[in-house]
Amino acid sequence: MSATPSVSSPEAALAASGPWPVRLDDVSVRYPDGTVALRNVTLAVEPGEMVAVVGLSGSGKSTLVRTVNGLVPATSGRVQVGPHDVGALRGRRLRELRGGVGMIFQAFNLADRASVYQNVLVGRFAHTPTWRTLLGLAGHDDREIVLAALDSVGMLEKVWGRAGALSGGQKQRVAIARALSQRPRVMLADEPVASLDPPTAHSVMADLARINAEQGLTVLVNLHLMDLARQYTTRMIGLRAGELVYDGPAASADDAVFEEIYGRPLQVRDRLGSAG
Amino acid sequence: MSAVLAPARPRVAAPPRPRRLAVRTAQLVTGAVVLAALWHVHLDWTGLRELPGDVVHYLRLMFAHPDWSKLPYALQQTWVSVQMAWLGALLGVVVSTVLGIPAAQGVGPLWLRLPLRAVFAVIRAVPEVIIAIVILTVTGLTPFTGALALAIGGIGTHAKWTYETIEAVPGGTAEAVRAAGGTLLETARWGLWPEAAPELLSLALYRFELNVRTSAILGLIGVGGVGDLLTGYTQYRQWDAVGVLIVVVVVVTMAIDAVSGALRRRITKGARARVVDGTE
Secondary structure, three states, rough: OOOOOOOOOOOOHHHHOOOEEEEEEEEEEEEHHHHHHHHEEEEEEOOOHHHHOOOOOOOOOOHHHHHHOOOOOOOOOEEEEEEHHHHHOOHHHHHHHHOEEEEEOOOOOOOOEEEEEHHHHHHHHHHOOOHHHHHHHHHHHHHHHHHHHHHHHHOOOOOOOEEHHHHHHOOOOOOHHHHHHOOOEEEEEEEEOOOOOOOHHHHHHHHHHHHHHHHEEEEEEOOHHHHHHHHHOOOOEEOOOEEEEEEEOOOOOOHHHHHHHHHHHHHOOOOOOOOO | OHHHHHHOOOOOOOOOOOOOOOHHHHHHHOOOOHHHHHHOOOHHHHHHHHHHHHHHHHHHHHOOOHHHHHHHHHHHHHHHHHHHHHHHHHHHHHHHHHHOOEEEOOOOOOOHHHHHHHHHHHHHOOOHHHHEEEEEEEHHOOOOHHHHHHHHHHHHHHHHHHHHHHHHHHHHHHHHHHHHHHHHHHHHHHHHHHHHHHHHHHHHHHHHHHHHHHHHHHHHOOOHHHHHHHHHHHHOOOOOHHHHHHHHHHHHHHHHHHHHHHHHHHHHHHHHOOOOOOOO
């Protein structure tokens, strides 16, 4: 697998009409079991920015990105995504917001026993009547969008295969295609490369950076490895124990900054290493 | 030397050993209950001495000279039993799936889950034979009564298996569908169903296997099938015919178990290894 897919993205089918800004204003999240995952986080991400959210596991990264699409509701404070005030949305309005926010996950979260095509079609759910999606039927436009999304990540030839038969890197590409087929304004990535080997991790990060550059999407990506954050993103948010401890350029964040974010001296496992 | 054998203080300060009083008490009480139970049922231990002789005697009656002329009729009635089992499984599984999925945590709301689970629990508490006796007042002594009893009786356990299977599906795929803006129905259809379907299909076949066995018992109350026949011949002490019936029931049940078991393995294990043309 080459680091950069040979097929460039078909802009026409996937172009969204403009990225959204993301604003968190004094946001806290307390889970029902009493765990406080976020403490008074204030943050503004401009449209089209590519931001890394860095921190150790348990620092609140996953919670932070999930407040953006309402998978985790903010206990207090305000989350604004484009024109939406996330905390005020319910039902159909909330699904509309989610339709505008693509998300990929550490464990890929594909339906392994369904085809690649059906998996990517999930990205069209917010834009399609429910009776159609329940039967697995796609209209002509949806079909075109799905195929274009798969093409843009170099996975078009696997379209009729089962998702479970793919390798980890291929699964994450299909998951990216699923998110892209939403024609999102914001892309969230929760530790997207933590389950991948280093070369594949680099190529998936390169895919995300390319999507950010070509389509101008706002990207928030959770990472725990410092070199990935420095190499692929322009801005870095540091979280420690649910508190925002760093917000600045990713390139100039030196080891001292990372030691501050991690709250301990650097270790070998904090770096992924370069692509083989 | 004495300093080595008896150090003034233990060198390793181990945490105090936990008191296991509760465990010990439970063990003693359980033991006492078992002994009391043995004492109170008044087992006739002397009967045990004659058991081997009796077993040999009846085995000889049944299998020394089986009445093979009864074979066609036995096969025909066994087929009725299998039909009863199949129809009962089909009806029961369909109803269980429809009622079981909303009863899963994370799918249906609490006000729906609790009553559904209560209904399943009540059905589980009632044996199929009792259900058959109740509904035969409406449908009469027919194989259809047997099938209905199997269907209703099956809902208790099968719906429980269904919601437990759904709950055991890892939540990631469902989360992805929700994150993409899917409704509750869409999340169930594309986040849960693809992962749970092979398990559910396998359980449906297992339900059929169980029903084949249970249908023979249901015959005892007269709803037809091989159980009916077995009761009749036993009551008239036609042991040579009973022998044929037992052979037929055992062979047919084992054959169905083998075929159904192979199918279930294929569904749950084989599908995972399957490669669709073009994926590799």
